[in-house]
Amino acid sequence: MARLGEVADRLRAKNAGPFWLTIDIFCPDAAAYERVARGLSTAEVARLYGQPTQVLKRFDIPALNVVKISMPRPTVQGSREDRDMHASQWAWLLADLEIG
Amino acid sequence: MGARVLIPTGALGMGFDDAALARALAMAPDIIAVDGGSTDSGPAYLGTGRSKYSRAATKAEWRRLMKARAEAGVPLVVGTAGTCGTDATVDWMAEITAELAAELGQKLTVARLYSDQPAERVATAMAEGRIRPLDPAPEVAEGDFARMTNIVALAGAEQIAAALATGADIVIAGRTTDTATIAALPLTRGVHPGGAWHGAKIGECGSLCTSHATSGVIVIDFDETGFTVEPGLEAARCTPRSVAAHMLYENADPFVLHEPGGHLDVRGAEYAQLDARRVRVTGSEWLPGDYTVKLEGARLVGYQSTILVTLREPRYVENAEAWVERLGGFLRREIERGMGLAEGDYALDFRLIGKSATLGALETSRVVPAEVGVLCIVTAESQERAGEIAKLANPWLLHFPLTDEEPQATFAFPFSPADWARGPLYEFTLNHVMRLDDPMAAFRLEVATVG
Numbered sequence: 001m002a003r004l005g006e007v008a009d010r011l012r013a014k015n016a017g018p019f020w021l022t023i024d025i026f027c028p029d030a031a032a033y034e035r036v037a038r039g040l041s042t043a044e045v046a047r048l049y050g051q052p053t054q055v056l057k058r059f060d061i062p063a064l065n066v067v068k069i070s071m072p073r074p075t076v077q078g079s080r081e082d083r084d085m086h087a088s089q090w091a092w093l094l095a096d097l098e099i100g
Numbered sequence: 101m102g103a104r105v106l107i108p109t110g111a112l113g114m115g116f117d118d119a120a121l122a123r124a125l126a127m128a129p130d131i132i133a134v135d136g137g138s139t140d141s142g143p144a145y146l147g148t149g150r151s152k153y154s155r156a157a158t159k160a161e162w163r164r165l166m167k168a169r170a171e172a173g174v175p176l177v178v179g180t181a182g183t184c185g186t187d188a189t190v191d192w193m194a195e196i197t198a199e200l201a202a203e204l205g206q207k208l209t210v211a212r213l214y215s216d217q218p219a220e221r222v223a224t225a226m227a228e229g230r231i232r233p234l235d236p237a238p239e240v241a242e243g244d245f246a247r248m249t250n251i252v253a254l255a256g257a258e259q260i261a262a263a264l265a266t267g268a269d270i271v272i273a274g275r276t277t278d279t280a281t282i283a284a285l286p287l288t289r290g291v292h293p294g295g296a297w298h299g300a301k302i303g304e305c306g307s308l309c310t311s312h313a314t315s316g317v318i319v320i321d322f323d324e325t326g327f328t329v330e331p332g333l334e335a336a337r338c339t340p341r342s343v344a345a346h347m348l349y350e351n352a353d354p355f356v357l358h359e360p361g362g363h364l365d366v367r368g369a370e371y372a373q374l375d376a377r378r379v380r381v382t383g384s385e386w387l388p389g390d391y392t393v394k395l396e397g398a399r400l401v402g403y404q405s406t407i408l409v410t411l412r413e414p415r416y417v418e419n420a421e422a423w424v425e426r427l428g429g430f431l432r433r434e435i436e437r438g439m440g441l442a443e444g445d446y447a448l449d450f451r452l453i454g455k456s457a458t459l460g461a462l463e464t465s466r467v468v469p470a471e472v473g474v475l476c477i478v479t480a481e482s483q484e485r486a487g488e489i490a491k492l493a494n495p496w497l498l499h500f501p502l503t504d505e506e507p508q509a510t511f512a513f514p515f516s517p518a519d520w521a522r523g524p525l526y527e528f529t530l531n532h533v534m535r536l537d538d539p540m541a542a543f544r545l546e547v548a549t550v551g
Contacts, residue, residue, distance in 0.1 A: 070352035078142035
């Protein structure tokens with residue numbers, strides 16, 4: 001078992017407009033990408049962010065060794081409840097996920 | 101006929117490398133296009149109609165670009181002027197431009213493209229069924245538009261092309277899509293539309309699609325079958341990976357991009373390394389659709405005051421969650437007793453810096469840090485009331501005990517006074533599109549001579 005943060009070489013989260021969050025998981029090579037693409041459960045990601053699984057958009061992109069996951073922001077950007085104006089730190093919630 | 105577009109930086113205010121700009125200018129571009137803003141810094145800019153960057157910094161960078169424009173003898177376009185692209189920030193940018201024209205001895209034709217939407221226009225469009233919510237969209241009714249401080253529509257390539265068609269030396273555009281200022285000229289010259297929009301998306305953040313992300317400058321050649329991208333900086337390189345990866349950036353779907361009048365689909369795109377520094381892209385597809393423009397709106401929610409207190413005593417650090425829970429309940433009763441305010445009249449929030457300030461309830465780490473910052477945030481209908489509540493909370497944030505049976509505790513205030521007025525809180529109110537019969541129906545163009 002390994003943690004996602006150990007297998008990927010970069011995690012990036014960002015606003016995709018004020019209402020969406022997008023997370024890019026960059027893998028160092030094809031082997032790491034395969035491991036992440038196969039081991040990362042979309043349902044588990046949804047649970048971590050408190051979202052229903054069906055609202056997540058997932059893109060497995062072997063050409064770039066990237067798995068990308070987009071979802072509605074858990075809080076709307078800049079609203080009273082929002083804690084991260086650029087949605088930039090949300091990716092780190094994934095770092096501790098066991099991906100097999 | 102193709103078009104060569106010089107993009108000096110990802111956003112006006114972020115800077116660029118002078119040698120890279122000089123090298124790109126020597127390539128004889130047909131236009132210089134730069135983005136001036138986005139929603140990324142939050143709703144306060146659209147809410148107030150002000151720029152994120154200082155006037156002095158904006159003017160200094162715009163001076164360099166106006167000199168570059170004069171040297172190249174081609175149009176210079178800025179989109180989403182002044183961070184939010186309201187009429188007020190277009191005028192702010194036009195004022196800076198007029199000052200610089202006089203200082204630099206340049207006589208210029210300046211076109212201003214205005215994107216503000218009067219509330220009545222949007223309410224009428226809603227009544228006519230021309231407003232469609234995107235997913236997810238805040239609930240909005242016809243009467244809500246008048247309560248928004250600013251509403252803008254995102255202009256596309258058609259409106260920028262109309263501004264360029266005036267023969268303007270400089271175009272100062274209000275809110276536009278990130279890509280419109282780059283795609284407009286190539287599209288009017290009849291280049292491959294998929295290539296125009298795809299290249300514009302790759303170029304909208306300047307050198308972010310290259311090996312040297314902070315150098316700013318890139319040059320894109322658009323033609324009948326696709327586009328070629330090259331960094332301005334001699335030492336920088338574009339690779340198929342660095343270029344393709346930019347479709348991921350700030351984009352919920354890395355293969356599809358919606359624009360006024362259609363959408364881009366890059367699933368068939370091919371990225372080829374031309375030489376050590378350039379990448380050629382072909383195969384992207386533009387699919388025409390309804391002419392809709394995206395709307396953005398902001399409204400004033402209230403005013404905030406904050407107090408920051410830090411806890412270092414291990415028992416309080418460990419039990420900070422329980423402490424703020426107990427403190428919050430106590431304060432709500434005191435606020436009711438002292439000020440006659442019910443819970444719905446204001447909001448009292450706590451963020452535990454060091455534990456969960458960033459992720460809140462989603463945080464999974466249970467590490468106990470050396471210290472915790474407790475950021476107390478009061479939101480109320482006026483700054484005066486928010487300040488009164490914060491002042492009422494002040495002694496309790498300093499002394500509140502974890503249990504009733506212990507000597508008085510005292511925590512660390514970094515400032516005197518402990519409370520500070522944060523000012524107004526704005527929120528985004530729209531994630532909708534508006535259908536237009538004529539692209540210029542929601543935009544206004546003004547042309548003037550300066551200098």
